[in-house]
Amino acid sequence: xxxxxxxxxxxxxxxxxxxxxxxxxxKARRVAGSRVxxxxxxxxxxxxxxxxxxxxxNDEDEVRYCLDLxxxxxxxxxxxxxxxxxxxxxxxxxVTSTVAFKRLERQEIDSYVACGEWRGKxxxxxIQGRAALFVRWLRxxxxxxxxxPLHETAAMLSGLGYPVVEAQRRxxxxx
Numbered sequence: 001x002x003x004x005x006x007x008x009x010x011x012x013x014x015x016x017x018x019x020x021x022x023x024x025x026x027k028a029r030r031v032a033g034s035r036v037x038x039x040x041x042x043x044x045x046x047x048x049x050x051x052x053x054x055x056x057x058n059d060e061d062e063v064r065y066c067l068d069l070x071x072x073x074x075x076x077x078x079x080x081x082x083x084x085x086x087x088x089x090x091x092x093x094x095v096t097s098t099v100a101f102k103r104l105e106r107q108e109i110d111s112y113v114a115c116g117e118w119r120g121k122x123x124x125x126x127i128q129g130r131a132a133l134f135v136r137w138l139r140x141x142x143x144x145x146x147x148x149p150l151h152e153t154a155a156m157l158s159g160l161g162y163p164v165v166e167a168q169r170r171x172x173x174x175x
Contacts, residue, residue: 004030004042008056016048017078021094024080028092032084039162040084043148047123049075057124060113066124067112070134072103075123079144081153085160093156095149097140099127104134122147 004027010019027042047054049069057063077099082092112118117129125131127138127145143150158164 002031002035004028006030008044010053015051016046016053016076017080017094017096019053020044020046020078020080021082021092022080024082025090025092028082028084028090032088032090036088037086039086039157039160041081041148041153041157043079043081043153045080045122045144045147046078047075048078049073054123056120056122057118058120063113063118063124064109066118067104067109070101070104070123070125071109072101074098074100077123077140077145079141079147079149081149081156083153083156083160085162089160091156091160093149093152095141095144095152097138097142097145099138099145100136101134102136108134 006023006026008023023044024042027044028040031042032040054066054069055062057066075098077097079095079097080092081095082090084090112130115130117126118124125134127135127142138145141149141151154164
């Protein structure tokens, strides 16, 4: 696994979905430049409340800001994914999901902040962890909210000739 360091600062006037897709494409291009023998998959997730892009929380003030804003509201999660094959063909896709949080009590926020799983997470939460308790409903891709929309990623890989079904069989994953 390689990581691509890119500046994740939104461009002036950039919408949340455009940001997620741009970052996924930039990460894929950067890694593909040094890994010409491999299929490259890159993704980025952006959480937005309206047009407001929420940070990837790095400290307690940021996570509290995010959770206070999301409490009792619905928000959108944009998951950009990009794939580059060994012949440098590229595909990308934006997956948008809507998540509704219940109204959060102060003690729930305090407890979540104390657990620390929010660090570096878009919107200050990890839906696959304790924050699942906050979700009233979700429309869209659960795996996209986690950070990698699996259905769409597998479809792009398959379309570029990667043997997805064979890879599942070798890894023991049931189809």
